[in-house]
Amino acid sequence: MTTLLILLPLAAALVIWVLPLNDISAGALALLAALVEVGLWIQLLVRYDFAQGGLQFAQERAWFSDLHVSYHVGVYGFSVWLVGLTVVAMAAAIAYGFWVGRDRVRAYMGLMLFLSGAIVGVFTAQDLLLFYAFFEAMMIPLYILVGVWGGPGRLGATLKFVLYTMAGSLLMLASIIVYGLSQNTFDLTQIGQSSSDWVFLGFVAAFAIKAPLFPLHGWLPDAYRESSPEVAAILSGVVSKAAAYGFLRIAIAKFPEPVQHYRAPILALAAIGLIYGSLLAFRAPDIRGVIAYSSLAQMGLITMGLFAVNDLGFDGAVLQMVNHGLVSAALFLLAGMVERRTLTGELTRLGGMARGRPALATVLITTGVIALAVPLSSAFAGEFLILAGVFRQGWGWSVVGAVAIVLAAAYVLRLISAVLHRDVGPAVSDSALDLRPAELGVVVPLVACLLALSAWPAAITEHSFRNDRGQTDVSQGFK
Amino acid sequence: MIHGPHIDWFALAAVNSLLAAAALALLSAVLVPGPLRRPVAASLCALGYAAATGFAIALYVRSPHGHGVVVDAFRRDRLAELAGIILAGSGLLATAISYRERMREHHGEYYALLAAAGGGMLFFVGTNNLMTLFLGLEWFSICLYILCAIDRDRLGGLEAALKYLVIGGFGSAVLLFGSALVYGATGQLGFGAISAAGHAHDSLLVFGLAMIIAGLAFKASAAPFHMWTPDVYEGAPTPVTAFMAAATKAAALVVTLRLLVTAFPGDAHLWTVALAAIAVCSLVIGNLAALVQKGVKRMLAYSSISQAGFMLIAVSANSNLGARALLFYLVPYAAMSLGSFAVVAARERELGVPVTFENMAGFGWERPLLGVSMWAFMLGFAGFPLTGGFVGKFYAFAAAYEHGWTWLVIVGVLATLVSLYYYLGLVRAMFMRRTEDLQLAPIGGSPPRDALLQTAVVACLVVTVGSFFAVQPLIDLARHAANSLSF
Numbered sequence: 001m002t003t004l005l006i007l008l009p010l011a012a013a014l015v016i017w018v019l020p021l022n023d024i025s026a027g028a029l030a031l032l033a034a035l036v037e038v039g040l041w042i043q044l045l046v047r048y049d050f051a052q053g054g055l056q057f058a059q060e061r062a063w064f065s066d067l068h069v070s071y072h073v074g075v076y077g078f079s080v081w082l083v084g085l086t087v088v089a090m091a092a093a094i095a096y097g098f099w100v101g102r103d104r105v106r107a108y109m110g111l112m113l114f115l116s117g118a119i120v121g122v123f124t125a126q127d128l129l130l131f132y133a134f135f136e137a138m139m140i141p142l143y144i145l146v147g148v149w150g151g152p153g154r155l156g157a158t159l160k161f162v163l164y165t166m167a168g169s170l171l172m173l174a175s176i177i178v179y180g181l182s183q184n185t186f187d188l189t190q191i192g193q194s195s196s197d198w199v200f201l202g203f204v205a206a207f208a209i210k211a212p213l214f215p216l217h218g219w220l221p222d223a224y225r226e227s228s229p230e231v232a233a234i235l236s237g238v239v240s241k242a243a244a245y246g247f248l249r250i251a252i253a254k255f256p257e258p259v260q261h262y263r264a265p266i267l268a269l270a271a272i273g274l275i276y277g278s279l280l281a282f283r284a285p286d287i288r289g290v291i292a293y294s295s296l297a298q299m300g301l302i303t304m305g306l307f308a309v310n311d312l313g314f315d316g317a318v319l320q321m322v323n324h325g326l327v328s329a330a331l332f333l334l335a336g337m338v339e340r341r342t343l344t345g346e347l348t349r350l351g352g353m354a355r356g357r358p359a360l361a362t363v364l365i366t367t368g369v370i371a372l373a374v375p376l377s378s379a380f381a382g383e384f385l386i387l388a389g390v391f392r393q394g395w396g397w398s399v400v401g402a403v404a405i406v407l408a409a410a411y412v413l414r415l416i417s418a419v420l421h422r423d424v425g426p427a428v429s430d431s432a433l434d435l436r437p438a439e440l441g442v443v444v445p446l447v448a449c450l451l452a453l454s455a456w457p458a459a460i461t462e463h464s465f466r467n468d469r470g471q472t473d474v475s476q477g478f479k
Numbered sequence: 480m481i482h483g484p485h486i487d488w489f490a491l492a493a494v495n496s497l498l499a500a501a502a503l504a505l506l507s508a509v510l511v512p513g514p515l516r517r518p519v520a521a522s523l524c525a526l527g528y529a530a531a532t533g534f535a536i537a538l539y540v541r542s543p544h545g546h547g548v549v550v551d552a553f554r555r556d557r558l559a560e561l562a563g564i565i566l567a568g569s570g571l572l573a574t575a576i577s578y579r580e581r582m583r584e585h586h587g588e589y590y591a592l593l594a595a596a597g598g599g600m601l602f603f604v605g606t607n608n609l610m611t612l613f614l615g616l617e618w619f620s621i622c623l624y625i626l627c628a629i630d631r632d633r634l635g636g637l638e639a640a641l642k643y644l645v646i647g648g649f650g651s652a653v654l655l656f657g658s659a660l661v662y663g664a665t666g667q668l669g670f671g672a673i674s675a676a677g678h679a680h681d682s683l684l685v686f687g688l689a690m691i692i693a694g695l696a697f698k699a700s701a702a703p704f705h706m707w708t709p710d711v712y713e714g715a716p717t718p719v720t721a722f723m724a725a726a727t728k729a730a731a732l733v734v735t736l737r738l739l740v741t742a743f744p745g746d747a748h749l750w751t752v753a754l755a756a757i758a759v760c761s762l763v764i765g766n767l768a769a770l771v772q773k774g775v776k777r778m779l780a781y782s783s784i785s786q787a788g789f790m791l792i793a794v795s796a797n798s799n800l801g802a803r804a805l806l807f808y809l810v811p812y813a814a815m816s817l818g819s820f821a822v823v824a825a826r827e828r829e830l831g832v833p834v835t836f837e838n839m840a841g842f843g844w845e846r847p848l849l850g851v852s853m854w855a856f857m858l859g860f861a862g863f864p865l866t867g868g869f870v871g872k873f874y875a876f877a878a879a880y881e882h883g884w885t886w887l888v889i890v891g892v893l894a895t896l897v898s899l900y901y902y903l904g905l906v907r908a909m910f911m912r913r914t915e916d917l918q919l920a921p922i923g924g925s926p927p928r929d930a931l932l933q934t935a936v937v938a939c940l941v942v943t944v945g946s947f948f949a950v951q952p953l954i955d956l957a958r959h960a961a962n963s964l965s966f
Contacts, residue, residue, distance in 0.1 A: 064870070064950040066803070066958065067877060104844070129873065133864035140863060143903065147911040155911060159900075166899050170892045177876050177888060 001047075001057045002073040005040055005083065006121045009033055009090075013113035016106050023105040027098035030109035034091035037116065041087045048080050053466030055189060055478070058126065068185045072126040076478065078318045078464040082123045082245055085322050088449060089237050089329040090116040093230035096333055096442045100340070102149055102228070111141040115234065122242045128176045128186040131250070135206075136169060138239060142231070150226040157222035164219040168209035175202025179254075193254050193477050200258035203251045204266070210243035211299040213266075214273030224292035229336025232288065236295040237329035241321045244299065247306050248314070253474045259309060266307050267393065271400045273300030278407035282414060286345040287335040290415045291328055294371070297404060298324045304397060305386035313389025314470030315461040320382030322460060323453065327371045327379065330446040334364055337439050338419060341432035347415070352424030357434040361420050363443055370450050372412040373405055378453035385461065487548040490555035490605075493534035493563050497570075497598030500527020501591045508587020517586040521578050524590035528571040528597060535563035535601070539956075545963040551669055552611045554737075556963035559605035561806055561956055562733040566604065566726050569813045570597035573722035575935040576821045580718055581828060582630050589629055593722065596622035600730040604737075608668040609658040612738065616654065616698065619730070620647050623723060627715040639714025646707040647697065654694025660687030661742075670742035677745045688743055692753055695738070698731035701757050701787040702764040709768075712780035717827055720776065721820030724783045725813040732787070732809070736794050736802060740964045747797050754795035755887055761788030762894035769901045775823050775834045778901055779816075782860055785898060786812060789875050792887055796878035802961035804874035807954055811859055811867025811946045818939030819856040821932055822849045828929070836908045843909035848933060850909050852940045857902040859943045862895050867946025867953075874954075 012033035016026050048056055058074030075083065094112050102108045118141070121134030139162065147158040179199045180186040194200070209216045224232045252259055277297030284290045302324065305317030337360070338353070339345050354361035373379040383405055390397040435443075453459065465473045488495070504520040504527075511519045538560045545556025574593060582589065599619030606612045624647065628640030662668060664684035665676040677684060693704060700708040712720045739750050765785030772778040790812070793804035826834045826842060826849075843850030859866035872895065879887040946953055 062951065064954050066800075066954060067874075133869065136864045136869075140858060140865070143906070144910060147907060155907060158907070158911075159903075162899060162903060163896070167896055170896050173873075174876070174885075174888050174892045177873070177880050178885060181877055181880050 001040075001044060002075060002124050003059050005037065005044065005087075006073065006117050006124065008037055008040065009113040009117040009120070013110040013117070016113070017110045021106060023101070026106045026109050030094050030113055031091070031098055033113055034087070034094045034116065037087045038091050041084050044075065045080055045084065048075065048077070050077060050463045053077055055126065063127075063130070067181070068187070069129045069180075070127050070187060071130060072187055072189070073121070073124040073130070074126050075124055077466070078248070079123045079245070081318060081322050081460050081464065082241055083120055085241065085325040086116065086119045086123065086238050088445065089234060089325060090119075092329060092333065092442050092446055093234050096230045096336065096439075097228070099438045099442065100336075104148075108145070108149060111145050115141040115145070119238055119242065123245055126188045128180050128188060128191070128250075131188070131246075132169070132173060132176055135172075135242065135246075138242065139165060139169075142235070142239070145231045146223060146227040149228045149231070152226075153222065154226045157219075157226035161219045161223040164209050164216070168206035168216075171202045172206035175199045188249070189479060191254065191477075193256055195255070195257040197258045197261060200251060200255040200262070203246065203255075204262070207243040207246040207251060208269075210246075211240055211303065212243075212296065213269050213300065213303060214276055214296070215269070217273070217296050220296060221289060221292050224295070224332075225286070225288045229332050229339070233329040233332035236292065236332060237325040240295065240299055241325055244302050244306065244317065244321050247303065248317070248474070249478065252306060252309060253477045256475065259307070263307050263309070263393070267304055267390070267397055270300040270303040270307065271397060273297065274304070274404045275400060275407070278404050278411060281411040282407060285347060287338060287347065287350075287415065287419065288332070288345050290411055291331045291335060294408065294411060295324070295328055297408070298328070301383065301386055301401060301404065304390050304401060308386070308389035308393050309471065309474065310389050310392055311468070311470050312385050312392075314474065315464060315468075316382050316385025316387075316389055318464045319378065319453075319457055319460045320386060323370070323379045323382050323450065326446050326450050326453075327367060330363075330367045330443050330450070331371065333443050333446075334360075334367065337435060342425075342427040344427045346427070347418040348425070349427035350419050350425040351422040351428065352420070353428055353432070354420035355424070357432075359435040359440060363435065363440070363447060364420060365416055366447055367450070368412045368416045370454065372409040376454060378450055378457050381454075381457035381461070484550045487555065490538065490548045490553065493531040493538065493567065494598045494601045496530035496534060497527045497567075497594045497601065500524055500530075501595035501598065504587055504591035504594060508585075508591070511587070517578075520587045520590040521574060524594045525571060525574045527594045528567050528574060531567040531597065531601060532564060532571060535560050535567055539564065543959070547607055551671075552608050553602070553605045554607045554963075555605065557960040558733065558737060558806075558963040561960040562604040562729065562809075563601045565729055565809050565813055566597060566600045569722065569725040569729070569817055570594070572817045572821075572935045572938060573718055573726070575931040576721055576817065576824055577716075577718035578931045579828060579929045580630075580716055580824065582716070583632065585629050589626070592622045592626050592629070595619075596626065596722070597726070600726055603730050604733045606734065606737075607670050607741075609662060610668055612734070613651070613655055613658060616651060616694075619727070620651065620698070623719070623727065626719045627711060630716050633714070633716060635714035636716065639711045642707050642714075643711045650694050650697025650704065653690050653697070657687045657690025657694060660684070660690065663687070670738060673742040674744055677743065685746065685749065688746055688750060689753065691738065692735070692750060692757075695731050695735045696757055699728050699735065699787050699791075700784055701791055702760040702784055703757075705761070705764065705784045708784055709777045709780040712783070713774060713776045713833075717776070717820055717824035721817045721824070724779070724816040724820060728783065728787060729809045729813055732790050732794065732805060736805060737964065739794070740797065740802075740966065751795050751797050751882070754791050755884065758788045758791035758795055758887070759890055761785055761791065762890060766894050766897045770897065772901070773835050773837070775836060775839060775905065776820075778836075778905070779819055779823070782898065782901070783816065785894060786860065788894065789872060789891060792891055793875040793878050795887075796882040796884075797966065798878060798881060799958075799961050799966050800874070800881055801878035802964060802966075803954060803957040804871065804878045806957035806960050807867075807874055807946075807950075808871030810953060811871055811943050814939040814942035814946075815856040815859045815866075815868060818852055818936050818943065819860075821936050821939065822853045822856070825849055825929060825932055825936075836904065839905065839908040840912035841909070843906075849936060852936045853909060854906050855940055855943055857905055861899050861902040865947050866943050868943070870947055870950050
């Protein structure tokens with residue numbers, strides 16, 4: 001089952017690359033594969049036994065036995081949700097790419113599916129080296145997707161993106177070698193906890209760059225601005241969650257002592273990123289800038305929740321990962337839809353788009369309101385849990401987080417008013433249409449998921465860890 | 480009446496089949512009429528390599544316990560045979576890549592020399608004393624000197640050959656002098672006998688050892704003995720470069736491993752450090768120089784220097800794991816080298832000018848098969864997953880860590896990071912330039928059909944990617960080979 005979730009998109013990618021399909025059928029096949037993937041995930045969700053928790057649907061085969069490396073995949077409660085986020089967001093992104101009609105459809109769709117398989121692999125790998133392999137494999141399609149189909153500054157953006165992330169992941173490789181060989185296994189379910197600060201920092205470097213945490217976010221604005229909207233949606237919505245997942249599954253679970261040593265500095269960086277990102281989002285001149293910097297802020301918040309290292313923090317972080325993934329995927333797609341109508345994302349040239357475009361206004365406002373964490377929204381639940389969790393590490397952290405939530409309201413409302421309200425901007429022509437049915441078909445499911453989570457956030461918070469005790473799971477290293 | 484020694488002809492079958500192919504190909508240069516000469520000579524060469532591959536496989540299967548043959552001058556063991564399989568396979572692919580090379584004459588000689596060079600390398604990897612070591616080295620080197628210069632129409636070919644001849648000759652002389660010193664210190668030629676007679680603190684022996692390492696490092700083009708590499712790789716006909724990058728380096732590294740482990744185990748504390756130093760030099764110099772190259776062949780030349788550094792990390796670990804790492808790494812490395820130079824050759828034949836980053840623009844979209852393959856080779860060199868390069872690097876680093884050299888792992892990791900810039904730079908050039916950037920100057924007509932070259936590239940692609948998935952069988956082969964050495 002888990003293997004199927006990984007292999008299905010990869011196989012579909014190969015088919016699309018190899019067969020001489022025309023544009024329509026290649027896109028349709030990719031979309032079909034993505035939807036089947038969603039169906040498979042629903043199967044997984046239904047059949048996963050949340051009452052029992054722990055690792056399920058595990059599959060294992062030796063890969064190279066002399067160093068004890070194996071192909072070992074499986075899902076925990078929280079990985080079910082992250083896989084779900086991946087497949088849903090990927091389906092939306094592929095559908096959007098299909099609808100927009102990217103050049104070189106076969107190459108494009110194949111890479112998107114490849115990316116999808118790699119991300120699912122990251123969330124399910126139970127072997128360190130396998131995790132690394134998937135973590136790196138994500139970079140291969142992303143490099144091409146941003147570099148070929150991106151905006152005018154794409155070459156610089158991809159270079160920065162790759163060098164930043166690879167610097168982190170190669171440090172992680174060094175850590176993996178040292179950790180795995182010293183423990184004589186690479187299997188995450190068997191490997192013991194370690195107290196080595198250096199090894200821990202190697203992992204943290206990789207995840208902190210990927211997330212990103214302040215001050216390692218230098219690649220972020222360019223990559224999010226220059227890539228096509230659906231790729232930006234995946235980058236900020238899903239790929240960044242791989243880093244948060246890595247923090248939870250490896251850095252925190254396997255290195256309890258170093259976490260104690262470095263908790264304060266990491267929390268501080270996360271808090272700085274939260275405030276700094278929120279301020280930059282408030283000042284950003286374009287839609288993508290707002291979403292990009294709000295991603296920086298949100299990843300800071302999620303990291304705070306994780307490094308609170310208690311039940312509330314973990315629950316909140318997992319919920320917020322899914323929330324933010326859906327929100328930022330939806331927002332980037334909406335940004336793409338707006339840019340398609342106005343040919344610009346600059347807020348000063350936009351405005352007044354709500355008039356005569358009720359669907360756009362409704363969807364954007366709904367997403368925005370969830371993003372700014374109004375009470376009763378799923379983001380409110382997630383952020384509340386994170387703040388409550390981090391409160392136990394010191395009330396100061398919660399104050400910072402609460403301030404950031406106020407700032408979030410400010411930048412989201414600024415975004416909404418700059419796009420939808422005020423006077424009609426110079427780039428907005430009267431002939432710009434409202435969202436088309438196909439576009440609604442892409443974003444509405446994402447928003448629907450958010451509304452469902454708002455109605456029942458406990459779906460995630462009470463179904464992520466064994467007996468709803470994240471701290472116990474983590475302190476045992478997810479054995 | 481002199482009684483000759485007993486000779487195990489089967490152990491030499493792979494070498495001899497290549498020699499026979501060389502002789503026949505040379506005859507074809509005289510006996511076969513002009514238009515048929517190229518197909519006949521090339522098929523003879525290919526047959527020779529195919530036979531050599533077959534014999535090497537048979538020998539690998541039937542030599543579970545290594546032993547010396549021909550008065551112990553030559554080893555018949557799985558190390559030699561696995562290296563032989565890699566070398567003969569590389570030769571076969573190099574033959575396929577060569578076939579459409581634009582060369583007006585000397586086809587018979589070309590394939591004869593290509594087969595003879597392969598024979599020399601197969602002999603070289605089995606050497607077990609200092610005489611055969613030098614003999615094997617010169618055997619394939621002389622063939623390669625001529626191969627570099629064989630296309631006299633090629634600008635820079637003669638210069639490359641001369642440079643290779645002079646510097647290669649110097650390297651051989653250093654190796655020979657080192658051998659003489661070792662012989663002087665121990666009175667022995669055989670590797671095993673040197674180990675038995677060796678005195679760790681004999682300065683003569685240590686000098687000799689240092690010079691032998693330097694001589695072999697010349698052939699492996701490891702820094703600081705690499706000066707010839709970029710010019711020769713650039714000037715030589717591209718298929719020859721492909722063969723040199725894949726096979727010469729593989730042979731030199733395997734012999735380095737065998738020689739150091741069997742002849743100088745008592746001096747391991749010296750040569751492990753020396754090799755680590757050479758590895759670091761290669762990584763630093765190869766990577767930094769590759770960053771600023773404009774020509775793709777020169778970039779690949781410097782990249783091969785840095786790859787030698789990664790493989791020397793494995794050798795310097797002086798352990799079974801290190802030997803496994805080297806032998807495993809050689810498989811994807813050979814495939815990636817051959818494949819990447821083959822793609823360069825294809826582009827060169829299309830444009831008729833030296834291939835630079837500039838004129839690779841758009842290549843990935845024009846020739847998707849070659850473009851995607853090149854992409855995979857670059858990712859493999861950079862150690863990305865889904866290629867054997869990743870597993871090879873992982874093993875090399877693991878060996879260094881097991882040896883207690885975490886610092887070497889860090890150096891290797893940093894070198895990998897630097898290398899991304901130029902490997903991905905080529906991918907960027909192939910796929911991400913807009914059509915307006917293209918400055919194409921095709922030499923007329925549609926791109927030449929070259930089924931053989933494409934087959935070779937696909938084979939390399941399959942090996943590169945396949946060695947990521949089929950690690951276990953390959954590592955088993957490598958382990959049996961590594962067990963021929965006693966660590």
